[in-house]
Amino acid sequence: MTRRDWHKHNMRIATWNINGLRARLDFMKLWLADRKPNVVGLQELKTPTEDFPHEEFEALGYKALVHGQKSWNGVAILTNVDAELRQVGLPGQEDWGARLITAEIDGGIEFTTVYCPNGKSLQHDDYANKLAWYDSLVAHWSAGDHPKRVLCGDFNIVPTALDGWRGEAGAGTIFYTEDERKRFAAVMDTGLTDLYRHLYPEEQAFSWWDYRGGAFHRKHGLRIDFLLGTQAAVAATREVVIDRDYRKKLDGLTASDHAPVYADLHS
Template identity: 35%
Template sequence: MFKIATWNVNSLRVRLPQVLDWLKKLEPDIVALQETKMTDNQFPREAIQAAGYHVIFSGQKTYNGVALLSRLEGSEIITDLPDLDDPQRRFLGATYANNLRVLNVYVPNGGAVNSDKYHYKLNWLKKLQDYVRESLKDYPHLIVLGDFNIAHEDRDVHDAWDSDLIVSPPERAALEDLLSLGLDDTFRLFEQAPEDYSWWDYRRGAFWRNQGLRIDLILASTALDCTACVIDSAPRRLERPSDHAPVVASFD
C-alpha cells in the first residue's frame, strides 16, 4: 500500500514550515509540489531530506517550479515534455518502486479564453496527452497528478464562478481526452461530499464561503487499485496558506 499526494504550495519558500509539518502528520510516500517559485540552487533540499524524503526538482525564479518528494529514490527523471520547446518549469516525471511512473504537472492557467496563453495551454495539454499515451505502453502503473487548472465538471465549480476560463469546452475536452487513454480521476471513484474543492481565491473570503474549484487532480491508470482519495483542506485554514489544498490518494 502507498499514499501519494499533490499540493500547489504557491511558494515553497513561504510554505516550507507548513509542508514539513504536513509531511510529518500525513506520512505520504510520494508528494508532487507545484509553484515552488524558486530556482534550483534555492531549493531546500537539506530540510526535506532531513524529513525523510528524497527530492527531485525543476525550478525557475518567481514563477512555476515543480518537485517530487518520495520515501524511495526515483529514477528515469524527465523535466520537459517531448516535442515542446518551453522554458517554463511545469513538468516532472520519475519512476519509483514496482515500475510506478509518476508525472507531476502544473498545467498553464490560460490567461483568458482565446488569448495566446489559452492556446499555449491547449497545446501544452496536447503534448501531455501524447506523452501519456506513449508512457502507458511501457508503464501500465502510471499516475499523472498536479494542478490541472481545469474544473472537469460543473459540480467542480462554485455557483458564483464568472469566467469562461477553467471551464471552457476545449479545456474540458482536453482533460477528457487524457482520461480516455485509460486513466481514472481517483477523487470521483468514491462518494464525495458536495461542493468539495481544492482551490479558493484569496479575495472576498472565498475559502470561508466555500467558493472554490476542484482543479488539483490525481489521475491513475486503471491497472492501479485506488482505495481512497480525499482533499485535505486543513492546510488552507492556516495562517498565510497556499490558495490550494493538498489532494491525497491511497493505493493497494
C-alpha cells in the first residue's frame, strides 16, 4: 500500500486557534511532531499572508494554504497530503477580516476552517456583526453539495449548558445568548454533526480557558472549538480528542489559550 493509498483510508484532522503564529511557532512544531495530523485548520494567525513562514512547516512535511492579515484574524490549512484551494474568505463578509478558507483534500474531503467573530459584548457593534456573519456563513455553506465535508474552527459560541463551566448560569451572556445559539443551530441544520458530541454526548470538556485567574486549573473553560462533519464524515470518525496536554506550558513555551482538537477518520 502506498502512502497515498494509506491516507485515503486513515486521516487525522484537527482544528486549533493558535492565538498568534509568531508566538506559537515552536510550540506548534512540538505538537505536529507528536500528534502527526494530516490536515489542520488554524485560526487567529495574526500574520499577513505574505509573511507566513512556509519553510518552517515544509521542513516538517506540511504545505500551508493561507488567508492571513496583519495583527488580527487569519486562517490557514496545513496538510501533508495533496490539497487544492477552493475558497478564500466568506462572501459578503470581507470587511470582517480573514476568517474562512476551504480546500479539497486528497482522500475526498472538503475541509473548511473558520474563525468566527467574538462579538465582544452584547452592547458592542461587533455583536450584531457576529450574528450577521453567521447568517452569511449559513448561506454560503448551504450552497455547497460535497458529500464529505468538514467545517471546523473557533466558533465563539457555547451551544449548550454542558459546553461552558457556568452551565445554565451563563444563559443570556455573550457566547451563551439565544441569538448566538440559534445561529449555531442553523449551521448544524445544514446537515452537520458535532463529531466530539456524537461520540461523547454527555461529557463535559472544554477547549478554551482564559489565561487569567488560573482558569485552566480551576476547570473554568468553554467548548467553542469544533469539528463538524456531514454524515459521511461522521460515519468515518473513530475518535475525537480535545488535546488538553497542549494547553499546558511545554519546554518553557507558552501555549495558546485554546487546546487543539483532533479526530481520527477511517473509510
